[in-house]
Amino acid sequence: MELKRPKMSNPVHFLAFGFGSGLAPVAPGTFGTVAAMPIWWLCAQLPMWGYLLATVLVIAVGPYLCGKTSHDMNVHDHPGIVWDEIAGLLVTMIAVPVTPLGALAGFLAFRFFDIIKPWPIGWLDRRVEGGLGIMVDDLLAGVYAAVVMQLLIVFLPSWFS
Template identity: 60%
Template sequence: MNKAPASVWRNPIHFLAFGLGSGASPWAPGTMGTVAAVPLYFLIAQLSLPFYLLVLLVSFVLGCWLCGRTSADLGVHDHSGIVWDEFVGYWLTMLALPVSLGWALAGFVLFRFFDIIKPWPIGWVDKRVHGGFGIMLDDVLAAVYAALILHSFYYFLG
C-alpha cells in the first residue's frame, strides 16, 4: 500500500487523479475509487448515448494526462491511490446498459473482478505499457471484459 501524499488535497490535478480524493482511502483505494464513480455514473447515464460516449472519450484523454502527470509528480508508476482510471473503467463497463441499482452493482462487481485478477492481456498491459496511457488502458480492458459479460446477460435475459 502506498500512502496518499498530502498533495492530493492541495493539487487539483492530484485530487482528480485520486478520484476526487477517494483514492486516498487507506483500505482498497481502487475499490473506493469505483464506489465514488457509481453516483457520477447515475448522473452521466441520463445523457444521450452520443453525449455519454463524449464524456467517456474526454474522461479517458483527460485521465491519460492526469494519471501520467500525477504518477510522474509522485515518482511512482500507477500509485495505488490513482483511481481516475477506475472511474472511466466503471463508466465504460456500464455503457448502454439499463440504468438501475441491480445493473450498477453487477457492473461494479464484474469490473472490480477483472481489474483485480487482470487476465490476459490486462496483466500484460499493466506491466508493459507505462505512463498515463498505460494506467488507463488496463482498466479500459477490464471494463471491456466486464461489459461483454453484462451485455451478454442483457441480450439473453432482456
C-alpha cells in the first residue's frame, strides 16, 4: 500500500511530520527523534519550569496535530507522523544535563522503548485510537526511558559532567 504524502505547506502537517524529518524513506521515527534533539537542546537551556512547560505544550498539541494529519491523510498513525517522537524524547530528557554521552544515551533509550514497546506500551498502541493513540505509546516510552536516564545519572554521573 502506497502511503499518501502530507501537504508540507499545511502547518499542521509540517509540525506533525517533524519539520519534514518524517519524510525520510526509511526509519522516519528515528529521523523524527534526530529532529527532536536540537529542540531538546534549546529547551534544556531554560530553567526547569520552562523545560517542563515546553514539554507540556508539545504534548498538549500533539493529539490534535497527529490526529488531524492522520485524518487528512486517511491513514491511522502514518509512519511519517513524528511529533510523538519529539514529545517522547522531551519526556525522556527531563532533568538530563546536556552532555554528548547524555544525549546519546537518551536518544538510544527512547528509541529502544519506542521500538520494543514493552507492556503496556504495545497494548496501548493497539487499543487507543486517534491522535491520543498516536501519542500515548511514545509518551510512555519516554517515561520508561526517563527512568533509565535518571538511573544513569545516579550510577554513572561521570557521563553527565
